[in-house]
Amino acid sequence: MAEPQQGRLAENIVHFARVLRRAGMPAGPRQVIEAIEAVQAAGLTHRKDFYWTLHATLVKRHEHHELFDQAFHVFWRDPKLIDRMMSMMLPEIEARDETREETSRRLAEALFGQNDVEATEEPDIDIDASETFSAQDVLRTKDFEQMSAAELAEARAAIARLRLPLDESRTRRTRAAVRGQLVDMRATMRASLRSSGIIPLKRRDFRTKRPPLVVLCDISGSMSVYARVFLHFLHALTNARDRVHVFLFGTRLTNVTRELRHRDIDEAIERVTQAVDDWDGGTRIGETLHRFNVDWARRVLGQGAVVLLVTDGLDREAGEGVEPEITRLHRQTKRLIWLNPLLRYDRFEPKSLGIRALLPHVDEFRPVHNIQSLTALVEALSGEPERMKTGKKAA
Amino acid sequence: MTLPSSIDETVDLLARGSYVADRSLSTVVFLALKMGRPLLLEGEAGVGKTEIAKVLAQALGRRLIRLQCYEGLDTAAAVYEWNYQAQMIEIRLAEAEGVETRDELGKDIFSERFLIRRPLLQALEPSVEGPPVLLIDELDRTDEPFEAYLLEVLSDFQVTVPEIGTIHADNPPIVIVTSNRTREIHDALKRRCLYHWVDYPNAERELDILRLKAPQAPEELSQQVVAFVQQLRQMDLYKSPGVAETLDWANALTHLNALSLDANNVNDTLGTLLKYQDDIARVQGSEAARILEEIRMAASAAQ
Secondary structure, three states: OOHHHHHHHHHHHHHHHHHHHHOOOOOOHHHHHHHHHHHHHHOOOOHHHHHHHHHHHHOOOHHHHHHHHHHHHHHOOOHHHHHHHHHHHHHHHHHOOOOOOOHHHHHHHHHHOOOOHHHHHOOOOOOOOOOOOOOOOOOOOOOHHHOOHHHHHHHHHHHHHOOOOOOOEEEEEEEEOOOOOEEOHHHHHHHHHHOOOOOOOOEEEEEEEOOOEEEEEEOOHHHHHHHHHHHHHHHHHHHHOOOEEEEEEOOOEEEOHHHHOOOOHHHHHHHHHHHOOOOOOOOOHHHHHHHHHHHHHHHHOOOOOEEEEEOOOOOOOOOOOHHHHHHHHHHHOOEEEEEEHHHHOOOOOOOOHHHHHHHHHOOEEEEOOOHHHHHHHHHHHOOOHHHHHHHHHHO | OOOOOOHHHHHHHHHHOOOOOOHHHHHHHHHHHHHOOOEEEEOOOOOOHHHHHHHHHHHHOOOEEEEEOOOOOOHHHHOEEEOHHHHHHHHHHHHHHOOOOHHHHHHHHOOHHHEEEOHHHHHHOOOOOOOOEEEEEOHHHOOHHHHHHHHHHHHHOEEEEOOOEEEEOOOOOEEEEEEOOOOOOOHHHHHHOEEEEOOOOOHHHHHHHHHHHOOOOOHHHHHHHHHHHHHHHHOOOOOOOOHHHHHHHHHHHHHOOOOOOOHHHHHHHHHHOOOOHHHHHHHOOHHHHHHHHHHHHHHHHHO
16 A cells, blocks of 8 residues: 555544544554554454444444444545634533433534434423322433532432442452461461471451442432432442442433542533433333343443332332332342331321332342431341351242 | 455454444444444444354454453452462461561462462463453443443453553453443443444345354254244344344244244244243244234245
8 A cells, every 4th residue: 555545544544543532432642553553453354344343443342233233324425524623613522411322313413513403303392290109201301409508418418428338248269367267288288488496377257348329219209309319329429439320211221430530520410311301201120220230231230239219109001010120130139128218107098009119139128218227228238248148048 | 364455354264253244334443443443332232242242253253261250350350369378278388398587478478379360361362263252241330430440341352450460461362342231331441442233134135144053953943043043033022032042042942843924833932032921922832923924924925
């Protein structure tokens, strides 16, 4: 290949990577260099080979495949067009902050810097859906300004007081310990060289580790007040320990773990509200649990995860399909804790079908409507998981 | 056997090892070999990730070194360990002979003679037939600390044994890492690898695989098996059957002397294909009959 042509190609690959980056794919400079090397190694013979060569170097997650595919077909049809578009739109694009999960919309924004039309044209729907089942997704971005000052202060106070749980489970990894169960042959051997006569045995013991925590939080209309406070708690939790996965659900399931991981609480919540579009809508517990079981369970429930299910159990579909899904979820977790704000009523009785389906399959059932209950939850998390486990297996 | 010099040659190479690869997989394998980068293969269980490493080793005439990951995998099991028993005897012998200074003894018992080499260290050693193929299988089963350690090994291809020093591979091995995605592999490790998601094959390719790997199955049966499995993958099952299950099923049916699928033999052998009771309960009976009917319709329409 001739020199100048190659330079042009490299430049185009750089541009292409920039488009991907703007669409939310982490394609760093190192990968761009690699992509150029790879294209040189593979040679430019077929379009398909070129596609898979770039794919091999720029895509690092299965989820990004779709995005790459769309971007590739748009970009490499006529890179110049996009080039011009981009240079025109550049300042505007730079100012934008991409967090949306919708791939095609995200890509469109990355390529053309268009604003989200939906958000501006949508009429302001204001229905009081609390304590009722709403039949429609209320597709709007939840405004956190609505949270009252008292509420916010309460939440902050609660979070400040929370000592994060220390439940630990034994791993198969070991560390040096004076009174350990295992003999550390390597250390013993070294010690034997240091002294003559009796060889002192050095010991090791099993290391302990916190199990991963998976949170499934209901954000439907009847839950919204609590979900907001609870988000603060989840934010603190996500940033204080590793291996926490947070999912929000109303009528659909959204993974917000990445959004919550930003350090500043306001920014984190801002990102979450952008990522979720079924705030204050209805609840479909069966359906969303099914999605979790199929799409996520095997990826996040490994290594003895503890699951927190935060919902009031009021289901738009009257508990349809909840039973088999919660059974399956329960079978896959070490410990399933259900947090229910309805428990604030002293005379709460499990009458709703959704609640009745859920109840037999949880290891613990707790209220979560005020600071006391959050504190109690923390105690629950630091409780004795071993006992719960045996109880569950016997049942 | 030298490394392939183009994507077409890679396709041939894999075909010689009786692996039916599509173009995308061949491309990424070629790049991994050419650029000397580790290859991270992710995908559902039973789509042939591990097989790629085996086929590569066999087709290139290299040694296959396999490291099966599990929770708690540590350096003693993955990299190296000292042979303590032999060291003990050495110390006793030295004492009996009334040996020398303590320094010399120390140097002696921590020499390579007493080093037990585990897979990662073995993979760094030179060998006559060329650098080996290192298969790190099911990386998602191990924990983050091991992943972090692997990061160092895979980027520099060197291992440090404190008592001896740093051991460096002059010719880095061909590294294949597989993951079933029971958890997410850390991005830092992913960045060092070429990534490929191994998907279920389409009907045509699956039939090719079946013909190659289960040649004793009657042609009609093979076609029906593939059509049935492809239908199952469209359903929202907890665990869709992989290629390995398809092969198992075809073999099971062949052993039962089945010439074609019918409601009875499907229901009897469903356990080789589906591994979750919920899935089996869903498919067994009427659902299986429906799929069979569809396959028959499609087959007669095609004729």
